[in-house]
Structure formats: structure tokens, C-alpha cells
Amino acid sequence: MNALWAMMGLIAAAFVGTVLVGRRGERRHGLASGSGPVLVGFLLGPTALGLVTPGLLEVFTPLAQVGLGWLALIVGLDYGWLERRRIPLLRTLGGILAGLFTMAVVACATFVLLRRLDPSDVPWWQDTAGWIQAGGVGAACAETTRHAVRWVADRIKAEGPVTELLLELSDADDFGPFLICGALFTLQPPPGLRWAAHPGVLWAGQVALGVAIGLLTALLVSRAFRSRSLWGVLFGTSMVAIGLAVRADLAVLTVGFCMGLGLSAVSRHRQAIRALVLPGEYPLRLPALLLAGAHIDVGQVPFLAWLLPGVLAARFVAKSLVAGAAAIVCPPLRRTGPPLVPGLMACGPSSMAIGLAFALRFPGAVGETVLVSAAAATILGELVAPIGLRSALRRAGEATTQTGPQPAVEVPA
Amino acid sequence: MSGTGEHRRGANRAVELLLLGVLVGLMVLASRATEGGGSHTLAALGFLLLAGTVVANVLESIGIPHLTAYLLTGMAAGPYALHLVDHQTVQDLSPINALALSLIALAGGAELRVSMLRSTARSLLWATLVQNVAVLLLMAGAFFALRPFLPFARALPLTAVIGVSLLWGVMGITRSPAATLGVLSQTRAKGPLANFTLGFVMTSDVVVVVLLAVVFTVARPLVEPGTPLSLRSFRELGHEVLGSVALGSTLGLLLAAYLRFVGRQLVLVFVALGLVMTQVLDYLRFDWLLIFITAGFVVQNLSRQGDHFLDEIERLGEIVYVIFFATAGAHLDLPLLGQLWPIALVLALARAGCTWGAGQVSSRLAQDPPTLRRWGWAGLVSQAGLALGIAGKIHGEHPTFGSAFAAMAVATVALNELVGPILFKTALDRTGETARHGEPEAAEQAAS
Numbered sequence: 086m087n088a089l090w091a092m093m094g095l096i097a098a099a100f101v102g103t104v105l106v107g108r109r110g111e112r113r114h115g116l117a118s119g120s121g122p123v124l125v126g127f128l129l130g131p132t133a134l135g136l137v138t139p140g141l142l143e144v145f146t147p148l149a150q151v152g153l154g155w156l157a158l159i160v161g162l163d164y165g166w167l168e169r170r171r172i173p174l175l176r177t178l179g180g181i182l183a184g185l186f187t188m189a190v191v192a193c194a195t196f197v198l199l200r201r202l203d204p205s206d207v208p209w210w211q212d213t214a215g216w217i218q219a220g221g222v223g224a225a226c227a228e229t230t231r232h233a234v235r236w237v238a239d240r241i242k243a244e245g246p247v248t249e250l251l252l253e254l255s256d257a258d259d260f261g262p263f264l265i266c267g268a269l270f271t272l273q274p275p276p277g278l279r280w281a282a283h284p285g286v287l288w289a290g291q292v293a294l295g296v297a298i299g300l301l302t303a304l305l306v307s308r309a310f311r312s313r314s315l316w317g318v319l320f321g322t323s324m325v326a327i328g329l330a331v332r333a334d335l336a337v338l339t340v341g342f343c344m345g346l347g348l349s350a351v352s353r354h355r356q357a358i359r360a361l362v363l364p365g366e367y368p369l370r371l372p373a374l375l376l377a378g379a380h381i382d383v384g385q386v387p388f389l390a391w392l393l394p395g396v397l398a399a400r401f402v403a404k405s406l407v408a409g410a411a412a413i414v415c416p417p418l419r420r421t422g423p424p425l426v427p428g429l430m431a432c433g434p435s436s437m438a439i440g441l442a443f444a445l446r447f448p449g450a451v452g453e454t455v456l457v458s459a460a461a462a463t464i465l466g467e468l469v470a471p472i473g474l475r476s477a478l479r480r481a482g483e484a485t486t487q488t489g490p491q492p493a494v495e496v497p498a
Numbered sequence: 499m500s501g502t503g504e505h506r507r508g509a510n511r512a513v514e515l516l517l518l519g520v521l522v523g524l525m526v527l528a529s530r531a532t533e534g535g536g537s538h539t540l541a542a543l544g545f546l547l548l549a550g551t552v553v554a555n556v557l558e559s560i561g562i563p564h565l566t567a568y569l570l571t572g573m574a575a576g577p578y579a580l581h582l583v584d585h586q587t588v589q590d591l592s593p594i595n596a597l598a599l600s601l602i603a604l605a606g607g608a609e610l611r612v613s614m615l616r617s618t619a620r621s622l623l624w625a626t627l628v629q630n631v632a633v634l635l636l637m638a639g640a641f642f643a644l645r646p647f648l649p650f651a652r653a654l655p656l657t658a659v660i661g662v663s664l665l666w667g668v669m670g671i672t673r674s675p676a677a678t679l680g681v682l683s684q685t686r687a688k689g690p691l692a693n694f695t696l697g698f699v700m701t702s703d704v705v706v707v708v709l710l711a712v713v714f715t716v717a718r719p720l721v722e723p724g725t726p727l728s729l730r731s732f733r734e735l736g737h738e739v740l741g742s743v744a745l746g747s748t749l750g751l752l753l754a755a756y757l758r759f760v761g762r763q764l765v766l767v768f769v770a771l772g773l774v775m776t777q778v779l780d781y782l783r784f785d786w787l788l789i790f791i792t793a794g795f796v797v798q799n800l801s802r803q804g805d806h807f808l809d810e811i812e813r814l815g816e817i818v819y820v821i822f823f824a825t826a827g828a829h830l831d832l833p834l835l836g837q838l839w840p841i842a843l844v845l846a847l848a849r850a851g852c853t854w855g856a857g858q859v860s861s862r863l864a865q866d867p868p869t870l871r872r873w874g875w876a877g878l879v880s881q882a883g884l885a886l887g888i889a890g891k892i893h894g895e896h897p898t899f900g901s902a903f904a905a906m907a908v909a910t911v912a913l914n915e916l917v918g919p920i921l922f923k924t925a926l927d928r929t930g931e932t933a934r935h936g937e938p939e940a941a942e943q944a945a946s
Contacts, residue, residue: 305517
């Protein structure tokens with residue numbers, strides 16, 4: 086396959102994305118976590134059919150970086166909001182804690198497993214590569230994707246406090262992984278950076294860069310900019326942020342996410358910007374997931390047969406503990422019962438984005454381990470989460486339909 | 499406008515410039531802090547887009563057209579000034595140029611309504627004849643007369659100078675559809691001058707392609723004595739033009755059907771056409787500009803989708819045009835312009851003079867209204883990609899003098915590229931064809 090055909094494939098994927106997000110609503114179509122494009126990409130990639138070669142993937146690296154940056158920007162811009170309503174602070178904090186806790190458990194389990202499978206003379210606290218690998222796997226396996234929760238809620242017309250709570254928690258848990266990505270990227274000195282600096286300084290620099298460009302965008306937008314300039318400003322500032330992060334080998338996801346947060350926090354045009362940008366999420370997500378799938382090269386992952394079950398088991402344990410803690414803190418969740426645990430196993434675009442970002446920044450075993458773990462978690466989530474969520478919401482008495490046709494949900498245009 | 503409003507607008511512009519300064523500082527810091535020191539394509543792309551947008555907003559208040567502002571931004575940020583965008587980045591951004599040119603061609607074709615062409619047919623016919631044939635010969639004469647000041651021409655025998663002069667003449671009759679559409683898109687001008695300029699510039703593109711083949715055929719034996727007169731280029735031209743028109747008509751019908759039955763996400767269709775189809779058509783040796791002009795024309799005149807089609811092009815064009823012109827600005831070889839500017843200025847003035855004179859003659863012959871008689875020439879001064887493309891082709895086919903010829907062409911085109919849009923916008927303003935209505939604010943537009 087040459088670059089032209091691959092380009093056409095990506096455009097076609099974006100087109101399919103826009104068709105899915107059409108007038109009838111995205112949530113009626115496709116799979117809950119969007120693992121379809123990952124599988125298609127995997128089939129086309131070097132592990133399976135080999136139609137997409139590593140050389141070809143390199144050609145599309147800038148496009149992949151732009152896609153990742155924009156997805157992170159959209160997540161940041163919409164962070165802390167559910168449609169036009171702000172998520173209560175305590176629930177946001179709960180979501181952040183849930184994400185961080187899952188990440189920590191999975192990362193620690195992966196680290197221990199890696200040390201056991203591949204013993205090293207380096208003391209554990211100095212095993213930077215191991216921490217990057219384990220931390221990346223943890224970050225990629227931390228989320229419960231809001232897309233799956235919405236997908237199930239729309240299908241069974243679920244409404245009520247439990248549905249709302251799950252939507253809010255799943256929306257809030259992206260915070261930790263997106264920020265930790267930046268920290269992990271700086272553990273190994275970025276090759277693109279000429280000045281050496283402490284990882285903490287570099288991490289703070291990434292966050293500051295994202296927030297500063299977000300504020301700059303907000304200021305430019307608020308200068309009574311006319312409609313014909315708005316896209317130019319939004320696209321221009323985001324490309325500057327993404328470009329600077331790529332150039333310095335920093336985390337595009339962290340910079341993009343922080344830019345979205347900064348812009349959302351101070352711009353009085355937040356709703357208008359959100360309405361402009363959000364329709365682009367689905368058309369971007371599909372090609373990005375396709376590229377992420379094509380980047381998967383299981384041959385590069387050491388001890389795959391041992392590592393993956395361990396990672397998925399750790400994620401299951403972490404999500405069980407999160408579900409238990411959430412049920413203690415929020416009594417309405419107790420009505421959902423055990424099915425909530427598999428329900429929380431859904432992960433998708435954010436996980437795959439983190440996996441792809443690691444694969445691009447750390448080519449080889451480290452990056453591929455993170456990407457393959459993200460893909461495995463996504464596929465497992467696709468198998469168990471919709472069933473779990475559906476059952477949990479029914480047990481909570483919030484499902485108003487059993488099966489059948491779903492509501493047409495209008496996506497903001 | 500009230501004093502307070504004026505004051506607020508001035509303050510807004512000042513803040514925008516300040517923010518732009520912050521951005522420039524960030525880019526300079528990034529180039530110092532990262533390996534390689536040059537620009538990176540993604541950051542440079544964002545910078546050109548953002549800086550071009552802000553500078554255009556600021557310079558608009560003193561009557562400078564947006565696309566001139568984009569060019570100036572590119573020149574300032576480019577490899578010969580601030581070096582925020584380097585040569586490699588300019589090369590890397592070439593796919594965006596193909597996308598921009600395909601949008602310009604589609605929009606140009608779609609702006610050509612049969613009713614408009616009918617109403618200006620007489621003016622267009624005379625202008626096409628006089629502006630192309632007379633200006634070609636006059637510019638060839640000007641080049642011939644100036645040969646003592648052109649080192650590369652001094653060394654050539656007389657017959658070769660005649661051949662090279664003819665090549666210069668054909669370069670002189672190229673115009674810039676991109677600049678025309680850029681100014682019209684900004685000013686949203688409507689009226690006889692806008693219609694005439696648009697109709698002339700788009701149709702003259704085809705005429706130039708034909709004249710170029712004629713001149714190449716005639717000039718070759720003059721420049722390279724002993725080379726027989728070959729009609730091969732006419733056969734190739736016939737294949738290229740007829741094939742392109744046929745393909746363009748088919749594409750136009752397909753686009754019209756898509757608009758009628760699907761009607762969504764045209765942006766992705768444009769991206770596929772601009773980034774992928776252009777390369778395929780190049781490989782097949784078709785003229786994709788002509789294909790897209792024809793397709794746009796077919797959509798506008800053989801379906802009811804023309805206005806929708808133009809709206810969609812404009813949405814993507816808002817971003818793509820800024821990058822296209824800013825990249826063109828960054829591409830301008832300023833040191834070369836610094837060396838050749840006296841002779842380039844004389845040649846540019848001669849071209850502007852010839853265009854003005856030809857405009858007077860054709861207007862009288864066509865009995866044009868006074869507006870066209872006075873200002874009809876002003877939109878025909880801009881030059882850009884087509885002229886440079888022809889210069890590049892001459893460079894490739896005549897290596898002995900081609901590089902010096904191309905350098906002179908680049909310097910002259912640079913002047914026309916900068917001054918042409920200002921002249922055209924001034925003419926539209928003076929004739930009262932520029933739209934006066936204000937635009938809705940971004941937030942209002944998006945919220946609605």
C-alpha cells in the first residue's frame with residue numbers, strides 16, 4: 086500500500102466517522118468503545134496482513150500527532166462539563182481519584198511483573214525504563230470511557246442519578262492519565278531538547294506551555310474576532326502548541342489537554358468554541374484509532390503471554406476496588422450491584438491515544454507494550470463493559486427500555 | 499464610527515500585536531531550545547496561520563488586503579528574515595499549496611455563472627484578445643529593449659534574444675486567480691468590475707496555456723538554432739486540454755450528484771481532491787487546475803448546488819488561503835529581490851503600463867462603462883504561481899539561460915504579487931463594489 090492509498094483510507098475513515106455522527110446520533114452506531122477501527126488497523130498493520138508498513142506509518146506520524154493533540158484539546162475543553170452543565174467539584178475529584186488509583190495499581194502490578202519476568206541489576210528505584218513502561222501501561226489502562234457509558238445509556242434510555250454519576254465519573258477520570266503522560270515522557274531526557282532540565286521542571290514546562298497557549302487563544306478569541314478568523318485562531322494556536330511539543334519531544338497529549346483546560350477556564354466564549362470544535366471529535370477519533378491499531382506490533386512486546394493477563398487482572402482488581410469505594414461513598418451506586426465492576430472496564434479513545442503517543446515517543450518494546458496493553462484493555466472492555474453497564478443500570482432501575490430502537494440524540498452542530 | 503469605537507478598535511489591534519509578539523518570542527525560544535534550530539512543520543504551520551490572521555486584521559485598518567498581509571507575514575517569518583520558518587518547512591508545506599490551488603480552481607470555476615459571462619461577453623472577448631496578444635508582444639518588446647541591462651541576455655545572439663523575449667512576453671500575460679479570488683473573498687465585492695476581473699482571469703488561464711504552447715514552439719528554434727519546428731507540443735496540448743475538460747465535466751457532475759444526494763462533509767471531499775487526486779492527475783499528465791475550474795463551472799451552471807458548493811469551499815479556504823499565501827511569502831527570495839529590484843521594478847512597471855494601455859484600448863473597442871474603462875486593468879496586475887510555474891518550465895527546458903531568467907521572473911513576480919492585490923482592492927473600493935456590511939462576531943456566529 087502506498088502513501089496515497091493510505092491517505093485515502095484515512096480520509097475514508099474520517100468520512101465514516103462523520104457519517105456515524107450524523108443527524109441520527111453517533112451512539113446508535115458502531116461499538117461502545119470504538120474498538121472496531123483499532124482491529125481494522127491491527128489487521129492492516131505489520132503484525133497481520135502487513136499492508137501498512139512501518140515506513141508508511143512514519144509518513145503519517147505528523148498526522149497522528151495532530152490527531153492526538155486535537156483529541157486531547159477536545160477532552161480538555163470539555164473537561165468538567167457534561168453537555169452544558171458543570172460537573173460538581175466533588176464528583177470531578179472522585180473521578181480524578183478513581184483514575185489515579187487505577188493507574189497506580191496497574192502501573193505497580195506491571196512494574197513488579199516486568200521485574201520478575203526480566204530481572205535486572207538496576208535497583209528498582211533507578212529503573213527508569215521500567216517505570217516509563219509500567220507508568221505508560223497504567224496511564225493507558227486508567228480510564229472508564231465516557232463514550233461507552235453514553236452509548237449504553239442511550240441504547241437503554243437510562244436516566245437517573247446513577248447514570249448521571251457514572252457519566253460524570255467517567256468524564257473526570259481522564260485528568261490524571263493525561264497529565265502523568267507528560268511526567269513519564271520527561272523521565273527519559275527528550276532528544277529534541279537542547280537544554281537539560283530536571284524532569285519536574287520539564288513537566289511543569291509542558292503544563293505551562295499548554296495553559297499559556299490556551300490563555301493566549303482565549304485572549305485572541307475575545308478580541309472581538311470575527312467569525313472568519315475564529316477557526317484560524319483556534320487551529321493556529323493548537324498547531325503551535327502541538328508543533329512545539331512534537332519538536333521538543335514532549336507529550337502532545339499533556340500540552341493539548343492543558344491548552345483545552347486553560348481555554349475552557351477563562352474564555353467567555355467557551356460554549357461557542359465547544360460547539361465549533363466538538364463535531365470534529367468523531368471524524369478525528371476514527372483515523373487516530375485506525376493509526377493506533379496499525380502501529381501495533383506484538384512481536385516487539387516481551388513476555389506478552391504473561392504480561393497482558395497480569396495487566397488486565399490488575400485493571401480488574403483496581404476497578405473492583407473503585408466500584409466498592411464508590412458504592413460506599415455514593416449510596417445510589419449500591420443498587421447497581423456486582424455488574425458495575427465489568428461496566429467500569431470500558432476504555433477506548435483516550436487509552437488508545439495514550440498508547441499511540443507512547444509508541445511514537447518510545448519506539449520499540451516500551452512503546453509497543455503500552456500500545457498493546459491499551460488495545461487489549463479496549464477490546465476486553467468492549468466485550469464485558471456494555472453488558473455490565475446495561476445490567477447495572479437496569480438493576481438501578483434507570484433503564485426505560487429493554488432492547489430495540491434507540492433514541493436519536495442530536496449532536497451539537 | 500464614534501471616537502470610542504475607533505479607540506477600542508485601536509486598543510484591540512494593539513493587544514493582538516502584543517499577543518503576536520508573545521507568540522514570536524515563544525517560537526524564537528523554541529528554535530533556540532530544540533535540536534536542529536530550524537522550524538518544525540507543525541509549529542511553523544500554526545504560526546503562519548495565526549500570525550497571518552492577526553496581521554491581516556491589524557493591517558486591514560489601513561486598507562491593506564488580507565492576502566498582502568499574509569504574504570508580508572510569510573516574508574517576515576521566512577528563511578530570509580526572522581527564520582521562524584525555514585526552507586525545509588516551506589517544502590514540507592507544498593501539499594497545502596496543492597490543496598489551496600485546487601480550492602481556488604474549484605471556486606474560480608463555480609464563480610463563473612453563464613449569465614455573468616453573457617453580460618460581460620463583449621468586454622471579455624476584446625480584453626482577452628488585446629490583453630493577451632498585445633501585452634505579450636509589448637512585454638516581449640520591453641524585454642528586448644532592456645536587454646543591455648540584463649547580463650544573461652547580453653551574452654545571447656540576436657535570434658535567441660528574440661526567442662527569450664517572446665518567452666518573457668508569455669510570462670507577462672499570466673494573472674493570478676488566487677489573488678483575484680482572495681481579494682474578492684475578503685471584500686465580497688459585487689459589480690461590473692468584480693465580474694469582469696473574475697471572468698477574465700479565469701478564462702485567460704486557458705488562453706495562456708494555449709499561447710504558451712505556441713510561443714514554446716516558435717521560440718525553441720530561435721533559442722536553439724538547428725532545432726526543427728515541432729508541432730509535438732500542440733498534440734500534447736490537445737490531449738491535455740481536451741482530456742482535462744472532459745475529466746473536469748465528469749468530476750463536476752459527480753460533485754453535483756454528491757451535493758444533491760449526500761451533501762455533507764464536503765471538506766473531506768475537498769481534502770481528498772486537493773491532496774490525493776492532484777497527484778494522480780499530475781502523474782497522468784492532465785492539467786488539474788483546468789479540471790477543477792471546469793468541475794466548478796459545471797457544478798454552478800448545470801446543477802442547483804452552486805451556492806452551497808461555494809460556501810463549503812469558503813469555509814475550508816479561510817484556513818488554507820492564509821497558509822498558502824503566507825508560505826508563498828516565506829518562499830520569496832528576498833536577497834535575490836534585493837539584487838535585481840531595479841530592473842525587476844522597470845519590468846513590473848512596464849507590465850503594469852502595458853496592462854493599463856491594453857485595458858484602455860479593449861474598453862473602447864468593447865464600449866465598456868466608465869468604471870471598467872478606468873479600473874478594468876487594476877485586477878490584472880497580480881501574478882503568482884502560474885508565472886513562477888512557467889519560469890520553472892523555461893528553466894528546465896533551457897538550462898543555458900534558464901536560471902537567470904527564472905531569477906528575474908521571481909523578482910518581478912514578487913513585486914506584482916505584493917502590489918497587485920492592493921491595486922485591485924483599491925479599485926473595488928473606489929468603484930463602490932466592496933461590501934460595506936459588518937460581519938457578525940465569532941461568538942454570535944458560533945452560538946447561533
